[in-house]
Amino acid sequence: MENWIDVTMTISPSIMVYKNKEEKKPKFIVRATHEENGHHESSLCLDLHTGTHIDMPKHMIKDGKTSDEFELSSVNGTCFVVDFSKHPSHEVDEAFLKAYEFSPGDMVFIKTKNSFDQQFNYDYDYLNASGAEWLKNQGVKAVGIDALGIERNAPGHPTHHILLGNGIYIIEGLDLSKVDEGRYECLCMPLKIAGVEGLPARILLKPY
């Protein structure tokens, strides 16, 4: 796996979760120990939107598709990382994204100041509706961001609807702190779970 950069958050009891909500924190349950059982075995209870994960349309769209209709080709392939981390604003919009040229079928990952936060920042950087609309019009197939929510407190969740409603998958919870702007090959391997609205994933990038 030489030259691949791991952009996945580590799932641990202290992982940063959206708005520090208790129910979003993973629970580790030890069910057998060497002392008592001669082996060690544990379970993990995980909100499917904790850590690095892919949103399925069903997450925000009432009759949206679940993981049953998800295909790996939707989130693997060429990925362009744009660097918003030095931008003074918190809002990734059309004006910022227009400076880039994407090709239909590209994935776009947005690196922001969030990748450097050590604890949950309520003023996190996010993608607004104009930015989502512009990415949709470029024909990108997936959009990723280093935020635990791709938008922030937006009534009606327009960013989610613009993307998921047009077959564009959303990847949240990336760690892009070690990734420079540029073109990459993306390897995105979610768990294979039936009928759900979110898929935890392992995601790697390799420079082109």
Next chain:
Amino acid sequence: MENWIDVTMTISPSIMVYKNKEEKKPKFIVRATHEENGHHESSLCLDLHTGTHIDMPKHMIKDGKTSDEFELSSVNGTCFVVDFSKHPSHEVDEAFLKAYEFSPGDMVFIKTKNSFDQQFNYDYDYLNASGAEWLKNQGVKAVGIDALGIERNAPGHPTHHILLGNGIYIIEGLDLSKVDEGRYECLCMPLKIAGVEGLPARILLKPY
């Protein structure tokens, strides 16, 4: 992802689990719905040895390493699939494996009759200690099998100890029903979880 064969079990409420144990069955908890909350969100409670997963040494060795010391290179690379599925016996042993030539650093996946079971079979095919010893001596780096346990009711778990005790990772719960014997490239991407003894994974094979 053309030409890649998915060898991962699908995690669902009805997934086959080891000895049909209730505590091994995944639990899906819906925590928000479109009707009540305007979006859909759920959690998954998963035994880390349910479905397709990698055993860390800690699973069977008291002071064994956890996922904190796991590296992706240990389970990615060249993989040789051997076909035991037509063999009359249930026990994969040295005599069977000796017919193959593996190179140091290869991974070996053992396809058995288990891949065609529709429910848990208490007489499942497994790898015995002589087979594990032989694979260890060939210098393979990981051993996978389409069983939910790589050995069967063996006092002291010798197969686990021979492999995990020598830095050879064990992959259990493969679905090899669609894979023929031969040489493959293996892509094995586990969730990134801190400090645990088992890692659920997405695993694909591509013919060489």
